[in-house]
Amino acid sequence: MTVAELAADRATRRAPVHTRALIIGTGFSGLGMAIALQRQGVDFLILEKADEVGGTWRDNSYPGCACDIPSHLYSFSFEPKPDWKHLFSYQDEIWDYLKGVTDKYGLRRYIVFNSLVDRGHWDDEEYRWHVFTVDGREYVAQFLISGAGALHIPSIPDIEGRDEFRGAAFHSAQWDHSVDLTGKRVAVIGTGASAIQIVPEIIDRVGQLQLYQRTPAWVVPRTNEELPERLRRALTNIPGLALALRTAIYWGQEALAYGMTKRPATLKIIEALAKWNIRRSVKDPELRRKLTPRYRIGCKRILNSSTYYRAVADPKTELITDRITRITPDGIVTADGTERRVDVIVFATGFHVTDSFTYVQIKGMHGEDLVDRWNREGLAAHRGITVADVPNLFFLLGPNTGLGHNSVVFMIESQIRYVAEAIAVCDRLGAQALAPTREAQDRFNAELQHKLARSVWNTGGCRSWYLDEHGNNRVLWGGYTWQYWAGTRSLKLGEYQFFGVGTGAAADRAALAVAE
Template sequence: MTIDVNESAGPSDTLVSEAPIRTGTIIIGSGFSGLGMGIALLKDGSDDFLILEKADEVGGTWRDNTYPGAACDVPTHLYSYSFEPRSDWKQLWSMQPEIFDYLRDVAGKYGLRKYLRFGKTANRGYWDEDEMRWHLWTTDGQEYIAQFVVSAIGALHIPSIPELDGIEKFKGKAFHSAQWDHSVDLTGKRVAVIGTGASAIQFVPEIAGKVASLDLYQRTPAWVFPRQNVQIPEGVKRAFTKVPGLRRGFRNGLYWGAEAGAYALNNRPALLKGVEVLGKAFIKRQIDDPVLARKLTPDYRPGCKRLLGSNTYYAALNLPTSDVITEGVVKVTKNGIVAGDGVERPADVIIYGTGFHVTDSFESLSIKGRHGIDMVARFREEGPIAHRGITVADVPNVFFLLGPNTGLGHTSIVFMIESQIRYVAEAMRIVRKKGVDAIVPRAEVQDEYNRDVQRKLSGSVWNTGGCQSWYLDEHGNNRTLWPGYTWRYWLSTRRVRESEFEFLNLVGRPAPAAA
């Protein structure tokens, strides 16, 4: 099949003349998903793969997010690979440097660096139906040809930066929390923070005491609950190492404790009324000014947006040098920001705490599947859907880790990642065992699966809690979160049901399916 590369797969930023690189599997990204997939392939006896990483080091979001106070909001004994536990985590909720070091250590221990190709941003590709192979390009023009493609880019990797009128005139520095400019000394500066997401909850307390003034531009307040990080005593670390089963038991306790929260979020949002009372009481204890307290009190059900924890966020906003502006940003001037109340507030630095592109993150990889189907165009029109959040109809041999409706609002995403990796590895083994070239989900099976997902989400707090969140796509559908307990997802991905798929052979005809 002859296809014009630029017409079918998007323009190239820089063309190179190097010959195509052939490999069995291309993995895109080297965070928890990408590294875990590489390890699974090695354990399966397959070393015919490459990991393409856009940056110069592994780690994904834990490499990129170096803002002050960056930490995990899930206990790290749970937010880590089950096959690579640690006894020596310093805190219950680890800080970014420790998790970043963990991922680098894992990459080294399992010998993954020989398969990594840094500075490679995959952005386009197409499925060759005659060859039964993927042709994939990076932005430097290098072509890769592979049987399988695993997208391990995750959802929290493309910063969402608002288009502010006049920002080009601003004389000071402006940057996103995920692109923190450490060359900027904030001491004594007038700082404007736009956004109140999970990152802002963490970095605002870290900078509030050193800046001359902090103006927080808030569109919607977050539900923030008390959380005091815990230093894990040395004796406990030694016990985790020496006492058989203790570390595993601790991890299991964390897991089932977190799972208990899924019931209210998914099935009985009314039960969260008690959580709301606790949240309002926390605001009352922390904030002196009743006007400020009203600004910081959400008008939606807890859980509708991501639940956050901090013992210091409200205290930082209670400082006399802090102000919360709720009138919105009208424009940026060379010296500051004009809000909806018409007041221009001076600023030396603007920091975006505005999160990431989530429901449209798939647009970073433009690919065409069978019969020239444009996956990005389809997702834009219908919303991103996949079978079990992993495979997509008409897109053979492509597997998404943390794909549509596999995100979580209550526990560790690493659990979901490991479930998906196991599923993908089995799908590849089936292809090899059957002697075929490709596997692709049946469209009717995918559609039925996603109707069931949306039906289950219809009564959840994310759909009924009275807020507009990044969990929802432009059509108002929740294409981000898994509707229920993670152990149910584990059950649903324990094995690949061959009847849900078509198997394709080299000449493109459906291969005989197993009974």
């Protein structure tokens, strides 16, 4: 490339890229939103921080990684896959599904890979978002849609001496497949959703397993044998059978919402099943005591495994409940002063969930910093999607739209439909932008927090990442998912204020044509 060509290339990269809608992320949310906009004829681009699509199902490739919702439901309703190999699919098959959806709908031509979004601000006069990536590229869009999700920023505890450790150390979402665990002394820190899948998978390979537990989890039994070929063929070839299975799974999962959100005491039935799961696998009464939670089941996410407790009871495993005080070059020291030598450390310590909404600096109308507002007032959005005084900003799986009982893909599809309608309403009214009123947003969240106050997450006797520092649940939906579907089925004009009325889509297309 000549000097002139290099200069031209740099100038091109510095020039802002214009589009009507800008989507962040290529997980279920981002890809589903892209397909909806494609069908609606709305110009869009997708910014993806990595070099491939998939979101959390690309990043989490640790041993045993699988979904805890049946995949016949944990998939797009408009793109069913009747021949899933397992009822609870493993990471590689879900990732393949997302890559297949991407290719089928021709979405790769809209994706800008290796583009980590750093900040964005709304221009009150232009009615446009100016979004910047960490490498300095600028994108100008009328609508900004975050499909980044909540499980993409690994949380690694700041333990004294962590950086001095001489062995391999990594987070479960950043699994280092070059590290051979065979015969090694491996420490797994954490006993949540990732750990209960990892531990049974590696126990036969390692020489010793140290499992550091802060709070025990409730784990109910679940087998996951490969589905028979005959059944998969039937689901593929018999009209309506896959839909019937999806519907049955949905209502079966939905039944849990009654106990979680309205009558936590009814969850004792599931708690009894989890206790039986411990008794049948763990003979040592002291180990049973350490593994049995003292909070109501459902207060933290209910986990599923028929092999976890057996792996913990394995002679090679040591369950450690003392607090970690520091990490040395060769081991881990706990509060009782014991140092245990270790070769590999796996941080199965979850994610920065609420921080995931604030990692991008967002400035709305009049330059107000959204992160500052949320730090003062707490995370809040209207129907978990839009934010007062922040025009044309949409969150998919935003505040209070996560689930503890059912498929988040169902929630995502409800939100995608809502966002697509919001864009269509702006076009129909000849408006450049919309944002919910403060009154509508406050009313929605007040009602939601009132419902959550009675839920198992708020009354179950545990401290979880669902709750903020004030004890408010800013993560989960507080009812049935069909209620959320009903509430987002149509955009209520009275809940919104509109900006730039009289300019609308025609003016936008003209401006875009000029920019191009």
